Amino acid sequence: MRRLSTQDADFQQQLDALLAFETVNDPELVRTVDQIIADVRAHGDAQVLALTQRFDQHPAQHIDELVLHADQLAQAFAELPDDVRQALELAAERIRSFHQAQKQDGWQYTDALGNVLGQKVTPLDRVGIYVPGGKASYPSSVLMNAIPAQVAGVGEIIMVVPAPNGELNPLVLAAAHLSGVHKVFTIGGAQAVAALAYGTQSIPAVDKITGPGNRFVAAAKRAVFGQVGIDMIAGPSEILVYAEGKNNPAWLAMDLLSQAEHDEVAQSIFITSDAALLDQVDVAIQVQLSSLPRQQIARTSINNRGALILVQNRQEALDLINKIAPEHLELCMDDPEAMAEGIRHAGAIFMGRHTPEAIGDYCAGPNHVLPTSGTARFSSPLGVYDFQKRSSIIHCSPKGSKPLAQAADILAMQEGLDAHARSARYRAGE
Numbered sequence: 001m002r003r004l005s006t007q008d009a010d011f012q013q014q015l016d017a018l019l020a021f022e023t024v025n026d027p028e029l030v031r032t033v034d035q036i037i038a039d040v041r042a043h044g045d046a047q048v049l050a051l052t053q054r055f056d057q058h059p060a061q062h063i064d065e066l067v068l069h070a071d072q073l074a075q076a077f078a079e080l081p082d083d084v085r086q087a088l089e090l091a092a093e094r095i096r097s098f099h100q101a102q103k104q105d106g107w108q109y110t111d112a113l114g115n116v117l118g119q120k121v122t123p124l125d126r127v128g129i130y131v132p133g134g135k136a137s138y139p140s141s142v143l144m145n146a147i148p149a150q151v152a153g154v155g156e157i158i159m160v161v162p163a164p165n166g167e168l169n170p171l172v173l174a175a176a177h178l179s180g181v182h183k184v185f186t187i188g189g190a191q192a193v194a195a196l197a198y199g200t201q202s203i204p205a206v207d208k209i210t211g212p213g214n215r216f217v218a219a220a221k222r223a224v225f226g227q228v229g230i231d232m233i234a235g236p237s238e239i240l241v242y243a244e245g246k247n248n249p250a251w252l253a254m255d256l257l258s259q260a261e262h263d264e265v266a267q268s269i270f271i272t273s274d275a276a277l278l279d280q281v282d283v284a285i286q287v288q289l290s291s292l293p294r295q296q297i298a299r300t301s302i303n304n305r306g307a308l309i310l311v312q313n314r315q316e317a318l319d320l321i322n323k324i325a326p327e328h329l330e331l332c333m334d335d336p337e338a339m340a341e342g343i344r345h346a347g348a349i350f351m352g353r354h355t356p357e358a359i360g361d362y363c364a365g366p367n368h369v370l371p372t373s374g375t376a377r378f379s380s381p382l383g384v385y386d387f388q389k390r391s392s393i394i395h396c397s398p399k400g401s402k403p404l405a406q407a408a409d410i411l412a413m414q415e416g417l418d419a420h421a422r423s424a425r426y427r428a429g430e
Contacts, residue, residue, distance in 0.1 A: 077178060107119055240324060278310055328350065347380075
């Protein structure tokens with residue numbers, strides 16, 4: 001695993017190279033995705049079926065074979081082993097409880113002129129959630145996308161999930177049942193995004209698409225944005241672990257590996273001012289790698305995109321964290337609250353030595369759909385607010401309209417918009 005120090009003469013160049021990652025701008029990728037979207041728009045169900053047969057080796061011969069209904073989801077839930085069902089229910093309950101606190105209501109007030117101003121909050125009519133189904137299946141992604149939509153009051157939740165060779169993880173279907181999904185289509189890739197965005201004969205068009213996927217999914221989401229809303233363009237999973245004081249190197253190493261095992265381009269970064277701890281974590285990573293079933297994926301990730309960074313003090317670490325703006329940030333220290341005060345950019349902050357990122361992935365409650373690739377500088381975790389929209393309310397009284405109309409008349413004339421000015425002037429009685 002590469003080592004860096006803030007004292008290296010070329011540290012900034014090394015850091016920039018480490019963080020550089022292009023997700024969806026490859027010209028060949030864009031051309032491929034654009035063609036898939038165009039074909040789905042032109043041919044609907046037939047093209048979705050053909051691409052699913054081609055890319056997923058799905059045996060379905062008709063689009064109806066790619067649809068799962070509520071009774072099938074309920075059956076998958078009922079057939080879970082007791083301990084798995086209870087764990088899933090616990091996670092769903094905690095996620096729902098956390099997101100209930102995010103729910104927004106409309107508001108209004110009356111100004112000094114007697115005009116009523118406010119905001120109306122309305123849930124989206126229909127959303128599509130994308131759940132990965134390739135190298136790993138993620139029931140947790142179902143919960144994290146569907147439950148906030150359900151809490152927001154979305155009218156219909158459509159889920160798409162690829163089923164390679166026609167095989168599905170029953171736990172994914174059980175999670176869909178538990179989190180209020182109305183219908184599931186076993187399709188994936190750019191073709192699933194296109195179908196959700198534009199609709200087909202069988203798949204309804206949605207208002208927004210959320211959920212992670214591979215680079216084809218990310219490129220397709222970017223391409224359809226504007227036709228529908230999207231949550232974000234997600235890059236590879238990331239973790240940044242900062243540690244000071246007395247820590248267990250094996251714990252820290254496994255936290256780093258928990259992200260590295262996602263895929264070969266995931267990123268794990270460890271920062272400390274303790275050179276001895278840096279050495280211990282490096283050794284622990286190599287020892288524990290050999291016991292992981294996904295060790296080859298994790299090893300590639302660690303070797304290509306991981307780093308152990310030695311800083312001089314806490315302030316240097318803080319500056320570095322805010323520059324990187326990590327998706328997941330662990331503060332493994334005695335007083336994480338003091339450090340967290342200075343954190344401006346992070347998707348989720350895991351406080352103290354007993355809060356591994358893995359708990360946040362599954363059952364802590366806050367959402368695990370988080371900004372990646374430095375976008376925590378300007379974006380936030382997925383939440384109930386992503387499934388609601390806001391409309392402004394403006395209700396002028398006869399008396400209160402006049403002074404506002406007079407001001408609007410003047411400003412419109414300054415902009416050269418005569419019809420605007422006249423419209424306001426009529427209300428002013430002039």
